[in-house]
Amino acid sequence: MRALQRQWPEARITWVIGKSEHSLLAGLSGVEFVVYDKTTGLTGMRALWRELADTRFDVLLHMQQALRASVLSLGLKADIRVGYDKARAKDAQRWFTHRQLPPHPRAHVLESFLDFARLLGVEDLSLVWDLPLPKAAFEEAKSITGEVPYLLISPCSSIRLRNFRNWSAEGYAAVIEHAWRQHGLITVLTGGGSTREREMGERIKALGPDDDVVIDVIGETSLKGLLALVDGARAVIAPDSGPVHMANALNNPVVGLYATSNLRRTGPYLWQEYAVDAYPEAVRTYMHKEPADLPWGQRVRHPDAMSLIRAEDVIERLEAVLALPKTPQDMESPDEA
Structure with a gap:
């Protein structure tokens, strides 16, 4: 979106966005948000279609690979509908678009998004997010941490079927102990309000x-x-x-923990070299294959995969990011660096 704004400052950009995602991105400059509550189903879709009934778009960028998003797109008027190429399209998305992206094998998700800008002729793909942070957000954070330096840990990923992306409470506790003893850093635990996440927080404490x-x-x-x-x-x-992608967008040091998903596809884009990457080992251990032999994005669906990550590996990466200069690094892609 920022790349499109640089290329065409006068362009009108409408973003159809989920309710929870909007609460994060509200206030983003130069964008008209149309909020869709996914829980409302077809009723919500019809309301959205009525809201945009008098609007015709030059281009619709179909960037969400879900059947629900494809059905929703049918009620929007657009001259051109752009979606993913055959290899990347899911849920029959190609049936809902006029134009597909050129193939981009083994692309990071961020690069796949930028492919939409490339197709439209955008040349300046500098990585700039400019996420809005209101004063109230800083006050909320300060009420939690005060002026004390801290490490932030978000121990759990989202709840999904056969989603084994969470590390152990014991591992986190060892890292917390190290951060406190060696650097005087307290730790703030964050996450959603599910029972599983709250229980994880209690075990870590x-x-x-x-x-x-x-x-x-x-x-x-x-x-x-x-x-x-x-x-x-x-x-x-x-x-x-x-949270790993929030930190990436703010260019704040982040140590991502990866074993069940491919770091090179979904890792924090600017901080991949500081992540703990046990995915190749997990593929060999639990799937008895080489990562290069798997379809791009294939997950390791084994409950023990994250146990391949050792506390000392995480501590080593933490030491590396804490040793970095505090001046922001240039926002450039790993390929350009």
Whole structure:
């Protein structure tokens, strides 16, 4: 979106967005948001179609690979509908588009998004996010952490069927102990309000150094507040989940934990070299194959895969990001660096 705005500053950009995602991105400059509540089903789709009934778009970028999104797109008027190429399209998306992206084998998800800008002729693909952080978000974060330097850990990924992306409470506790003993960093635990996430927070605290070292706000922050906490952290540690990409967009040091999903496809784009990457080992151990032999994006659906990540591996990466200069690095892709 930022690349499109640089190319055509006067272009009108409408973003059809989910309700929870909008709570994170509200206030993004130069965008008209149309919020769709996924829980409302066809009723919500019809309401959205009525809202945009008098609008015809030059181009519809079909960037969400889900059948629900494809059905929703049918009620929008557009001269050209652009979707993914055959190899990347899912849920029969190609039946809902006029134009497909050129093939881009083994692309990172971020690069796949940028392919839409490339197809439209955009040349400047500099990585700029400019995420809006209101004063209230910073105040929310400060009310939690005060002026004390801290490490932020979001220990759980989203709840999905056979989603084995979470590391162990014991592992996190060892990292928390190290951050406190060696660097004087307290740890802030964040995440959603599910029972599983709250229980994980309780287990981590029980294993941690003492009550003053860990601040557990799992399920208690707004998304903007979480973004502000990410922004103020000395470093962020999380599995394959939203917070690693929040940190990436804010160019804040992040250690991603990857074993069941391919770091090269979904890892924090600017911080891949600092991630713990046990995916190749997990593929060999639990699938008895080489990563290069798998379809791009293939997950390792084994409950023990994340146990391949050792606490000392995470601590090593944490030490590496904490040793980095505090001046922001240039926003350039790994291929250009």
